[in-house]
Amino acid sequence: MDLFAQNLRRIRKEKGLNQSALGDRIGVSQRTITDYETGKRKPHRSTLQRLLEALDISESALYRDPHLSDASNDAREAAIEKARLAYGSRGERELSDLLSRNAMLFAGGKLSEEAKDAFYEAITVAYLTAKEEASHRSVTASLSANSEVSV
Numbered sequence: 001m002d003l004f005a006q007n008l009r010r011i012r013k014e015k016g017l018n019q020s021a022l023g024d025r026i027g028v029s030q031r032t033i034t035d036y037e038t039g040k041r042k043p044h045r046s047t048l049q050r051l052l053e054a055l056d057i058s059e060s061a062l063y064r065d066p067h068l069s070d071a072s073n074d075a076r077e078a079a080i081e082k083a084r085l086a087y088g089s090r091g092e093r094e095l096s097d098l099l100s101r102n103a104m105l106f107a108g109g110k111l112s113e114e115a116k117d118a119f120y121e122a123i124t125v126a127y128l129t130a131k132e133e134a135s136h137r138s139v140t141a142s143l144s145a146n147s148e149v150s151v
Contacts, residue, residue: 002100005039007062011055026050072116079124095127
């Protein structure tokens with residue numbers, strides 16, 4: 001389960017709400033809340049805003065890793081924001097999921113915050129580089145196809 005799903009479930013319970021009650025507050029079904037909490041779906045931006053208001057939390061509360069320091073969480077959030085700015089919500093979701101899955105490598109281990117930060121930075125650079133290269137290949141292929149058609 002990803003951080004968003006884990007944190008949403010934890011925060012909802014801390015606020016004393018069941019899934020149905022939270023769904024009623026934000027205008028979605030109990031099933032939709034279940035899907036959010038199991039990581040099957042992510043809310044659209046407008047639904048996310050209603051969710052944040054209903055739970056009286058900031059968006060970062062849903063993405064913070066309880067096993068990381070505030071500084072590491074801040075670095076993680078900055079990396080995800082880079083992906084969002086460069087590639088939209090899909091890039092944000094992909095990098096967030098990638099970082100969440102790789103965070104399990106730290107479970108039970110003793111890594112310094114500097115080592116964790118370096119790991120997150122390396123993953124982020126690799127992700128953004130791969131996306132940039134894929135985008136470049138796509139544009140190059142498209143230009144080649146267009147020049148063949150016009151000949």
